[in-house]
Amino acid sequence: MRTVSSPTSHLSKVDSVMCRLIGEIGPCSLRPNVRRSPFESLARAIAYQQLHGKAAESILKRFIALFPGRRFPRPEDLLAMKVSSIRNAGFSQPKVLALRDLATKTLDGTVPTNRMMKGWEDEAIIEQLIKVRGIGRWTVEMMLIFQLGRPDVLPVDDFGVRNGFRIAYGRRLLPTARTMLRYGERWKPYRTIASWYLWRAADREKQRQK
Incomplete structure (x- = not known):
């Protein structure tokens, strides 16, 4: 019977830099809010x-x-x-319009439920949800990672992921999205976990510079 390796074992086996990162940072603590x-x-x-983050948290609380x-x-x-009440909480007019469109499209079924999405491929979810005003690919990718717990998402437009790659792999410049996609092929089917370690690499560097 074929044994399935753990995400960190797989990443360590296919990428020596990722192996070092995993050893330095420790176990992945990503826990999706399902x-x-x-x-x-x-x-x-x-x-x-x-x-x-802190500004957004304050707006959400209000x-x-x-x-x-x-x-x-x-x-x-x-x-x-009332729109004015939502604006007073701190949302800009474009964000209020996006929130209202999200609510409308949730009620009319454009936004699928968690149960519906269980059988969908990641790309199908992205294509469906970017129909909502103000929702782009990156926003849906964050939902795939932090809510749905999809294991193979690589958000190549995320600054933290790209900067973490630059730091971990000793690059002078940020990698392009195309470079990230090409290099990330070796991380499949655990690109979400690889992304998490790249975020931690960027966070660690930020702490060192304080």
Whole structure:
């Protein structure tokens, strides 16, 4: 019977640099939040677009506070809320429009449920969800990683992943998306785990520079 290697064993076997990273950083602690709905995951992602984490967290707290008694608003709750109230929570007008489109497309079935997506390929999910205003490929890739727990996602447009690659592999310049895709072929079918280690490499370098 053929044995299936663990993600870190596979990555260590096919890539000496990744092997070193894994040894230095330790076990992967990525734990997807599978309880979140696609609506909540994408709404949170919209809040984080083009903002630092703390600023986005503050906006989300004020936004959620608009809906007493709920851990997170439902699509119909959001659509019933005044636009001015959502703006006052800190969302820009384009983000308010994106949130409302997300809510509408969740209710009309354009945004599939978690159960529906279980049988879908990653690319099919991306193609479906980028129909929502303000949702691009990167946003869906983050949902695939942090909510759906898909094991083979390589977000080549993510600055942290690209910068982590530059640092770990001793490159002077950031790699292009094409370079990342080509190099990442060896990491399949565990490119999500490889991405996590590249994020940690970038974080570690940032800490060293403080």
